[in-house]
Amino acid sequence: MIEVVSADRCIRCDICERICPAFVFDRDETGLPVIARQDDCQTCFLCEIYCPTDALYVAEQADGPTGITEPDVLERDLFGAYARALGWNRGRAGGTRNDPTRHIRVAQV
Amino acid sequence: MASRRKEQSPEEGRLIETDVLVVGGGPAAGWAALSAAEAGARVVLADKGYHGTSGATAPSNTGTWCVPPGEGRAASVEQRFKRTAGLADRRWMLRAADQAYENLQKLVEWGYPFPSEEDGSLYIANLRGPDYMRFLRQRVQKAGVTILDHHPILELLGDDNHVAGAAGLARRNGASFQVLAGAVVLATGGCAFFERILGGTGLTGDGYLFAAEAGASLSGMEFTGKYTLAPHGSSLNKGLPFRWATFYGANGEVLRNARGEPVTNGIGGGERQVAEALLAGPVHARLDLAEPAMQDWLRRGQPNCFQPYERMGINPFTDLFRVDLKYEGTVRGTGGIRIVSSDCGTGIAGLYAAGDAASRENVTGGISGGGAINASWAIASGWWAGHGAARHAHRRQGRDGSRLRPLGTTALRGGTAGPAVDLAAAARTVHDEIAPLDKSYWRTSATLEASERTLEDIWSRLNRAPPATGIERLQAREVAAVTASARWTVAAATLRTESRGVHRRRDFPGESEVQASRIIVSGLDRVTAVRETLALETAQEG
Numbered sequence: 320m321i322e323v324v325s326a327d328r329c330i331r332c333d334i335c336e337r338i339c340p341a342f343v344f345d346r347d348e349t350g351l352p353v354i355a356r357q358d359d360c361q362t363c364f365l366c367e368i369y370c371p372t373d374a375l376y377v378a379e380q381a382d383g384p385t386g387i388t389e390p391d392v393l394e395r396d397l398f399g400a401y402a403r404a405l406g407w408n409r410g411r412a413g414g415t416r417n418d419p420t421r422h423i424r425v426a427q428v
Numbered sequence: 429m430a431s432r433r434k435e436q437s438p439e440e441g442r443l444i445e446t447d448v449l450v451v452g453g454g455p456a457a458g459w460a461a462l463s464a465a466e467a468g469a470r471v472v473l474a475d476k477g478y479h480g481t482s483g484a485t486a487p488s489n490t491g492t493w494c495v496p497p498g499e500g501r502a503a504s505v506e507q508r509f510k511r512t513a514g515l516a517d518r519r520w521m522l523r524a525a526d527q528a529y530e531n532l533q534k535l536v537e538w539g540y541p542f543p544s545e546e547d548g549s550l551y552i553a554n555l556r557g558p559d560y561m562r563f564l565r566q567r568v569q570k571a572g573v574t575i576l577d578h579h580p581i582l583e584l585l586g587d588d589n590h591v592a593g594a595a596g597l598a599r600r601n602g603a604s605f606q607v608l609a610g611a612v613v614l615a616t617g618g619c620a621f622f623e624r625i626l627g628g629t630g631l632t633g634d635g636y637l638f639a640a641e642a643g644a645s646l647s648g649m650e651f652t653g654k655y656t657l658a659p660h661g662s663s664l665n666k667g668l669p670f671r672w673a674t675f676y677g678a679n680g681e682v683l684r685n686a687r688g689e690p691v692t693n694g695i696g697g698g699e700r701q702v703a704e705a706l707l708a709g710p711v712h713a714r715l716d717l718a719e720p721a722m723q724d725w726l727r728r729g730q731p732n733c734f735q736p737y738e739r740m741g742i743n744p745f746t747d748l749f750r751v752d753l754k755y756e757g758t759v760r761g762t763g764g765i766r767i768v769s770s771d772c773g774t775g776i777a778g779l780y781a782a783g784d785a786a787s788r789e790n791v792t793g794g795i796s797g798g799g800a801i802n803a804s805w806a807i808a809s810g811w812w813a814g815h816g817a818a819r820h821a822h823r824r825q826g827r828d829g830s831r832l833r834p835l836g837t838t839a840l841r842g843g844t845a846g847p848a849v850d851l852a853a854a855a856r857t858v859h860d861e862i863a864p865l866d867k868s869y870w871r872t873s874a875t876l877e878a879s880e881r882t883l884e885d886i887w888s889r890l891n892r893a894p895p896a897t898g899i900e901r902l903q904a905r906e907v908a909a910v911t912a913s914a915r916w917t918v919a920a921a922t923l924r925t926e927s928r929g930v931h932r933r934r935d936f937p938g939e940s941e942v943q944a945s946r947i948i949v950s951g952l953d954r955v956t957a958v959r960e961t962l963a964l965e966t967a968q969e970g
Contacts, residue, residue: 337478337577338478338480338481339477339478339481340453340476340477340478340481340482340483340486340627340629340630341477341629341630342477342578342599359629360629361487361624361626361627361628361629361630361663362624362626362662362663363481363486363487363626363627363663364487364732364735365481365486365487365558368558369481378739379659379661379662379735379736379739379740380661380662381624381661381662381663382624382661395741397738397739400735400738400739401731401732401735404727404728404731404734404735405556405558405559405731407558412558412559412562412563414556414559415540415541415542415543415556415559416541416542416543416544417543417728418489418543418554418556418728418729419543419724419725419728419729420489420491420543420554420556420725420729420730421543421545421551421553421554422721422722422725422729423668423722423725423726423729423730424491424553424554426722427668427671427695
């Protein structure tokens, strides 16, 4: 579930608060997103790819937080990992034209 | 600086009038909204989450059942029909294939960035969830549809004969709002029964509860024994990479089937053995049957599936990792609101159902429509329901809406005599009656009877408790909807004393020819399950 909001990277744009399907975020008086309802997070990773500055990190465990910290995420280069894999960039969609899934579908039968 | 627009609080008691209200925010909702708008209707789309990220499709990468027109289509339907446990309908399959194909071509026209085949033609049989849903939202906006994000509907509005609106709340502050509409499309998705699957948080069977409160029936609720593999503890119930998996016991030794062969292919022959092994203890997997080219395609084509591995710091092609079978309820299972007309009408005037909110038996019978079939069904049924709702709204223009009343019951009104219910605890209890492998992968009369007692108790406590207020109404109604969905599931599964499709009875392991018909469930305080054949005969006699 969502565990890290990087105050350094965040530009206070409100996109994560708006697009989270589970309504997990509030924002504090400075506009920084606050993880207000962490247990509602559905671990879908979509806030990460909509974030224009790769300021969010969703850990892989869906049942509870892992305790990972911002320095860990930085050190392992995990900020923006899903966006890079998809071909999304700075919150903008991209990469579907290069999706090789058709090869997998042919082989799966 | 924080933008000001979102600082505004939705006002209490907001009233919106429209022709068609679409409830939900996934692909079926989007297509229904586009369809109704194309038919000339004013459309409001009210989503519990955010239309574009809500639901099971947005975080996924889904194939479509993409069958081009021509000679091959009838054969494709026939081939697929053979796998539907005898309960699909060839006419619906054909028209769904046709409508889905037509709408995929609309995506091409609108400029959706499909990948190309080697010969330069577009490959339209796959949709990457985040991109597809973001694109669909943009089209919906362009069509002039009013989108209400984070505005969950709590109940329908209607009178004795028809549905003409809905009431809900704004998540930002709990403010109530109402939409008066000529017709309503329920595209609220399936029910994940509080299992933490990808995109499943909002999938609490809300539409099933709304439809039942308006007097509609459900069908196929016993075909809910559907599970998919995921890395242990994760949300990633995506089976495709497990096509190339080998499975291992807790001791690291490879699992073997009855013939002594290694258990492989977790989305095919291996699934049942993995399920059996999981009853006894932890199971591990390794995607060791994927050649280097396939490894590359999987990583680049299914990037969501690889997020857990990357974050855990393991290589799934070379390392063993623990797996779960995640329960998928009616998301990849098949049950839902019973459709009674070609335009996805529910039998209640003004009320339509689309996508996973509707039963998908017409196109997939008693097996899972997970992936391709459900994606195409969402496109086709959304389109039909949108047109049906727009036509109905047009016919009803100018009617007086003053006699409308709210149709919601449990958790909203009544009650007061009993103590308040701990909703989180109730949610866990219902989940634990449905999601475990020995409750829904395999059923017996004993487990079903025990579940029925537990669920009846929760239902009755929810009804005796004081009505929820403010923002808490959302969770109270979600728990009510999941509890009701569980009761319908248990009732249908109890009546079907055979194993068929994704309904497996340990006490009735074989298929029974005389039970080759659908099961209809209805009712709230008193749940009834009847076989469709008998219901039709009774109707004809009556």
